[in-house]
Amino acid sequence: MPAFTPTPFTPAQLTELRAALLNWFDRQGRDLPWRQGQEGRRDPYRAWVAEVLLQQTQVARGLTYYQRFLDTFPTVQALAAAPESEVLKAWEGCGYYARARNLHRAAQHVATHGFPQDFVGWLALPGVGPYTAAALSSLTGNEARAVNDGNVRRVLARLHAQTHPTPAWVQGHADALLDPARPGAWNEAVMDLGATLCTPRTPQCPACPLRPWCQAHVLGTPTAYPAPKARPAAQEVHAVAVLIGTPVCAVLERRAGPLLGGLMGLPTQPFEPGAPGAQTGALADLCTRLHATPGPALGQVTHTMTHRRITLHLYRADGGPDPQDVRTAALSRLDHKALHLAQAHAAPLFGPE
Template structure:
């Protein structure tokens, strides 16, 4: 049966009931799901959904609890200095999310917390998925979410190898149970995260197995076909460590990915440029004397991989307490090179 015929034949009420029954028994107990359906704390739901955009749930739980401890309400978040917000977000990556959270919190304190999809969509950093998630989970608005888990579940259910974003949204809208939209959205996402997984789907215990075209094909993992991903591009840079792991010269970074964070002074290398030339340019800017190469660290961000050569250096500039600054993982890796080098000198493995 092709996908078009499967859509026509799919008994939507039965699918809705089977999925919600499964969810009521097996849904994940997550801290932002506290409270009755349609009456949850929108602040907690919003923070969780922003955090989980680029972070797996198991790891995100740690970051979520840390962030909510630091900023238990939208008022606390809005009143905090941006440096404190970035520090609490440390390790989560994609720091534009933290900057947008802070900006949006200020807007909500001034104008009120939105209660509709349109209101959430108007906030910085909130796209269609997040707006639908918060509107449905916290206010029971009939909006279907569309994320990676939803895409995979629906592609397999309907037997669609190449699902487009409009195709997924249309199927999600058609399947949404309007009597329990928030729970239904969570059910589809939980099914994708725990049962209909990318590499090893547990079809035997799936509540939708009876209607799943991908399962019937015998090759459920072939749905959807893997996305063609852009090649990762290496970006070379040099950095200097002036000080030590506890106190070092730090600069505020600029740019979309790491903008606002503090980090070791660094300089991008031009294509085919020797590291020594970039190092000399960096040290001239800092009025610093370069020292030994401590090592090289790498860090992947979306379609780029930063390859950072880290050198010791001497300068009279003031050091900053490292523990008080919001640093990226890249800078934590760079600082770790000094301890590793010290350990090797003393025979510590």
């Protein structure tokens, strides 16, 4: 299959298709806080924060996180001046914390040099890929750049009845359909269509403005396009963790690595669950490193991050470093689950707080 073939629509059909989708968007487009402002000239900071946040977060959840982040850092200058620990705390719960670290680094550049003026400028910032650069250049600079994300892929695959659309195929067709007069609105319209009507499992074809041109609708099998992607099995990771102190005042360590780097968390030690005595040995090694004495097991929690499913086996321990107030620290959901477990199931061990 070639990477891209020209759109099958005639110029007249393309004009009608664009008008149908944009008229629908003008009537039915989602009312989202980052969409305030003149079309094609949105506030670059608000649009940027929203695009980064929504890379791995659904809109319904993202609304709360977005407002919290903007309340904490209302301007790019405020974000640039903040310590990384405060940025991570404001991002807490959103996951994929590399996004927050990159946003912070990029804000420091923007605070000095100003916001990018085009696709190439956005693409040069840390953490900004082709999709985000296309979205921001079209939304804030009215640049004719088509976005390519999961919603766009699904809409275009159904429009053309394409079972296995490659990234190049999607980008080519997205470029061909883009309305050059309203590129930002067009990008948002395609994404809104995919998020609200052209959904993965229950597409609402009768209400779709693109139904007259949709080959998947003509064939009567819209959910067959695109074919599901094969997803790798989640890697199982096991670790022991210790709670020294209480669920609100505990010993914490700074995480490292691409997933949770920069966050604080309960001290942990990974182990291979199939090896005899591995869990006990990991607990002993962890407590030796902390100069602590292991105590009773408190239970276990699990959490899935990217392609990893982490099971944390939580123990009480005594001694070790001084505890700190966990309420002011940026913690992962995994650590919040562990602290909640300790609070719910082991409160008598700690007494009144």
